[in-house]
Amino acid sequence: MKTLTSGEIATYCDVNLRTVIRWIESGKLKGFKLPGRGNNRVLVSDFVSFLEHHNIPIPDDLQSEISPSILIVDDEMPVAKSIQRVARRGGFESHIATGGFQAGIMLSQYNSKLMTLDLSMPGMDGYSVIQFVREQPKYKNLKILVISALDDISLERAIDLGANAALSKPFANGELIETIEKFMFE
Amino acid sequence: MKTLTSGEIATYCDVNLRTVIRWIESGKLKGFKLPGRGNNRVLVSDFVSFLEHHNIPIPDDLQSEISPSILIVDDEMPVAKSIQRVARRGGFESHIATGGFQAGIMLSQYNSKLMTLDLSMPGMDGYSVIQFVREQPKYKNLKILVISALDDISLERAIDLGANAALSKPFANGELIETIEKFMFE
């Protein structure tokens, strides 16, 4: 149930804020007003259907809202598959990347909403991945779920660097699906 | 997601606004309409490809939108920097990625026309990178220039997998700039 402000919509549509407010007032764009002074909010789903209805291109970072997917980054295929199974049972689409390069490409391709990340992949520094992603404004909404066999200190460091949560491996399926759902439903 | 109005395009093309609207309506120029009375907007990228398609010179201030750049993938910063120096002297913009993940993200972020790739980065298999990129239709026009200290057999294998050229390290600057220019100018 994520919402957008009039200003955000103005940015997305490359249009003046004044115009967005007029759209909402005239009913062209469905929205609602906050109690305060009547600041506007628009449901992402309403905004997306508004865009579709007018053939306006949909920004990349909203793509992940309408068809949210999970990117599973793990070099051990069996582990990745088992994560994927849990995700699928929860009804989520997911993709597997077994290397850093593939992960980068796929992340931008699918605009995933959530990325599960193995910290200790050979030759790939999970920390620097977290750090790098967090420097990119494009992925500010990406949720990062660290899944690692390392100790708690390491997990905490990952959180400090910007991961949204961390699970120690091996993980309990119940715990995993719970965490996934938390992030996928925002 | 920067967009242009019909008026701006009219100015760029030194043409009447009426004409621009007709282009859009007839489908010659891709665009979309705002909800209000149907004011037109055109994505900069669509406009640029429209210009290219009709051999119309591209205005300077749009040049930056498409200016092709080079992505330098090498974990050794000094080597990467030296490649970058050569590229800069040739007048090419370039970016450096020191890890696979960063390379993947940057490749999609910048409009890279050429990627230089070190085959033997710790924990990152250059071959699988080539293979993966070549499977992606999105990057079918990306030129891959392998720069590696490995033997000729390895370089040949890279070519077989889809690299466009290979240089052995250490490389001669003259040779490098020559190769870069060959690919950057198509």
Added chain:
DNA sequence: AGTGAATGTGACATTTGTGACACTCTTTTT
């Protein structure tokens, strides 16, 4: 509580879309 950024509002300035028609150039017809 306080402070900077974001939002809403009104009045006003600009830009844009539309329709009808004129102009130019090329192609087709006579």
Added chain:
DNA sequence: AAAAAGAGTGTCACAAATGTCACATTCACT
């Protein structure tokens, strides 16, 4: 060769949509 037809573009006036600006208010932080 002259005339006619056609396609593409420019011009004009007007209405509608959008942008701009200043300012008050509220929001989202510390």
